[in-house]
Amino acid sequence: xxxxxxFSLEEVAKHGxxxxxxxxxxQEGVYDVTDFIAQHPGGNKILLAAGxxxxxxxxxxxxxxxPEVREIIEQYRIGNLxxxxxxxxxxxxxxxxxxxxxxxxxxxxxPKPFNAETPPSLLTDHFVTPNELFFVRNHLPVPSIDIxxxxxxxxxxxxxxxxxxxxxxKKKYKSVSFNSVIQCAGNRRNEMNDFKKVQGLMWEGTxxxxxxxxxxxxxxxxxxAGIDVYDERIKHVQFExxxxxxxxxxxxxxxxxxxxxxxxxxxxxxxxxxxIPPDHGSPLRLIAPGNVGARQVKWLKRVVVSEEESHSxxxxxxxxxxxPSVQLGEELDWDSVPSIQEYPIQCLVCVPAAxxxxxxxxxxxxxxxxxxxxxxxxxxxxxxxxxxxxxWQSADLEQDKxxxxxxxxxxxxxxxxxxxxxxxxxxxxxxKATDRSYNTQPExxxxxxxxxxxxxxxxxxxxxKVV
Ligand code: HEM
Ligand code: MTE
Numbered sequence: 001x002x003x004x005x006x007f008s009l010e011e012v013a014k015h016g017x018x019x020x021x022x023x024x025x026x027q028e029g030v031y032d033v034t035d036f037i038a039q040h041p042g043g044n045k046i047l048l049a050a051g052x053x054x055x056x057x058x059x060x061x062x063x064x065x066x067p068e069v070r071e072i073i074e075q076y077r078i079g080n081l082x083x084x085x086x087x088x089x090x091x092x093x094x095x096x097x098x099x100x101x102x103x104x105x106x107x108x109x110x111p112k113p114f115n116a117e118t119p120p121s122l123l124t125d126h127f128v129t130p131n132e133l134f135f136v137r138n139h140l141p142v143p144s145i146d147i148x149x150x151x152x153x154x155x156x157x158x159x160x161x162x163x164x165x166x167x168x169x170k171k172k173y174k175s176v177s178f179n180s181v182i183q184c185a186g187n188r189r190n191e192m193n194d195f196k197k198v199q200g201l202m203w204e205g206t207x208x209x210x211x212x213x214x215x216x217x218x219x220x221x222x223x224x225a226g227i228d229v230y231d232e233r234i235k236h237v238q239f240e241x242x243x244x245x246x247x248x249x250x251x252x253x254x255x256x257x258x259x260x261x262x263x264x265x266x267x268x269x270x271x272x273x274x275x276i277p278p279d280h281g282s283p284l285r286l287i288a289p290g291n292v293g294a295r296q297v298k299w300l301k302r303v304v305v306s307e308e309e310s311h312s313x314x315x316x317x318x319x320x321x322x323x324p325s326v327q328l329g330e331e332l333d334w335d336s337v338p339s340i341q342e343y344p345i346q347c348l349v350c351v352p353a354a355x356x357x358x359x360x361x362x363x364x365x366x367x368x369x370x371x372x373x374x375x376x377x378x379x380x381x382x383x384x385x386x387x388x389x390x391x392w393q394s395a396d397l398e399q400d401k402x403x404x405x406x407x408x409x410x411x412x413x414x415x416x417x418x419x420x421x422x423x424x425x426x427x428x429x430x431x432k433a434t435d436r437s438y439n440t441q442p443e444x445x446x447x448x449x450x451x452x453x454x455x456x457x458x459x460x461x462x463x464x465k466v467v
Contacts, residue, residue: 006082009052016051023078023396024049026058028086031076031311037309038331041199043317043454048168048247055088060095060140062112063201087455089097095141101277103132105269109201115280117206120350124368124413126233128179128396129209130273136232136279137184137207140243145298147275147283152267153306154225157233162225164284166269172224173216176266179400179410180289181372182296183208185319185340188460189453195445197328198453205348205460208370210411213287215268218303227305229261236260238310239286239297250302252312253295255288255341257305264289264376264409267300289409290374292340294319316340321454328451343374346443347382347414347433348458357467359428364417365429365464367395371412373435378405379412380438385430386421389459393418405436420466427464 004372007030015023015032022034024046040046042061042298049057052456058064081089096112106116126133149165151265155161164172184207186200193202218237222229237260241251244324247274259265269276276282281298287297294314309315320337352358358365371379377400383392393416400410412433442448445458 004077005079007079007085008082009088012081013051017047019051021427022047022050025081026055026073028080029073029077030072030079030081032078033073033076036072036076039268039329041318042315045245045313055092056090057246059084059092060113061097063110065112079337079364099142102136102279105133106136107204107206108341109203113140114142115201117204120204120206120211120348120353123206123209123370123416124350127210127400127410127413128212128272131211131274131277131280134209134211134271134280135182135184135207137293138243138279140245142278143242143244145242145282145299147399150283150301151283152221152300153302154221154227155302156227157227157231157305157307160226165354166220166221169216169221169267169269169284173220174216175216177214177270178264178289178402179210179212180264180287181208181210181409181411182293183343183346183466184293185321185343185454186452187346188456192449192453192456194443196449198449198451200453203279206350207293208346208372208411210370211271212273213266213268214270214273215266215284215287217263218265218267218286219263221267221303222261222305225279229257233307234305236306236309238306239295239300240302240304240305240312241281241297242299242301250312251299251314252310253297253315254306255291255295259291259341260305264407290342290376291320292374295341303402308416309339318452319454321448321450321452324447324449326451330451332451340454341374343372344455344457345371345373345377345433345435345439346461347371347379347431347441349431349462350431352429352462352464354462355465357465358420360466362420364419366415367418367429367431368413368415369431369460371397371414371433373408373433373439376407376409377435377437377439378403378408379433380405380432382412382414382431384416384418386418386427388428389430408436425466427466429462429464430459431462432459
């Protein structure tokens, strides 16, 4: 990079968001990113840094600090900052210094913002995942909240609102408790990426956990705020968290009104009979069972009923799955596909792990994993094959005794003792699940591949060596 030209901060500033060519700096480098803007997975937010440094933005969106993003930005390098400019730069702040301490067993996929999976070998040991081992998906730093001061604001179409403390919620409305899964839409993205390259955080198969949530029905709160939950103008309920980006914009999402006013959608204050921990939304979080994780807003601060979906980046420009005909690098027409709400049927073998060695004289192998479907659609069976799908064996299912097939928010843990075919030195364990609507999983990622690697639910395959 030495022979590249040098620029001053003033020259870079001339290439701000209304300029013909858009420049940014990162560390000592100067980049002309004009041709990248339309492809940026974070949308127009990139323009916040136009004519200046991306560093303060990337200290919050630290998912950019990877070799992959470095490779992208280096394609646009046009020079370096000069010495005088380098001396004038502000020292970098760590926006994540207030994040909590986490359990060492979590498999960290990205430290800042914190994203981590539950180790698969521990997942099926507990029907209800312990709080410390529950997977974490944060887009921003964990906000620091004074629980005694925290207020939830709830707004009607006319802008009238009420404000409730955590204590108000507990006192005013009847509490309910039930088990419900949270699964990230990007769970199993790495396998889709193995099929064909996709963009996003490389989750393996355990960006999913199951907890007992206690809270109050969102419907009761809406009605108390004077909202007619059957008002036909209301199509969506929007939510905002207390976590914000450098511009002060909060994380946000929305769900359809039918889901919001249902019996099962709650504002939770307890997770497994404990106050919700900081990583999972302390003190209040939306639980919309059966919907994708992204809609279950943590650190819940604001609820607004609306004719429209949330305008948040994560509702409108992310968490939507395109057709396999849309290729990586193409400009994405986000309005052409709906936001993901209910999850499709999913299952995964947690034990044994891929590439486990088993002994030649072992006659059987114990297989265990999870299955789950969105919309409360109960899992009706999980099947295992060792011959590429020609023949199948049903697994035993452990299910929530309080829930029925039409309202199964909790997952199913499956177990099977599978006979090892004689003489085999390699095996592939395949698992697939079927839900209450007889939806089942696709054989491969071929027909469901999408640029952002979302909702990967192909048959799960685990290679095993017989030694
Ligand atoms: C996401 C590249 C600047 C905000 C991404 C991703 C890439 C990328 C590759 C996908 C990451 C993933 O999902 O794993 C770049 C490059 C930039 C740039 C090459 C060079 C200038 C910025 C700036 C902002 C920004 C200045 C300002 C806030 C975002 C956001 C996301 C994103 C909000 C979505 C993150 C999420 O899913 O939570 N960017 N970016 N980016 N970027 Fe950038
Ligand atoms: N809520 C807020 N306020 N901020 C976030 O970053 N992440 C969402 C959702 N709610 C998020 C949020 C996503 S994408 C998922 S998958 C789940 O929270 C993860 O919940 P968990 O961290 O408790 O496992």
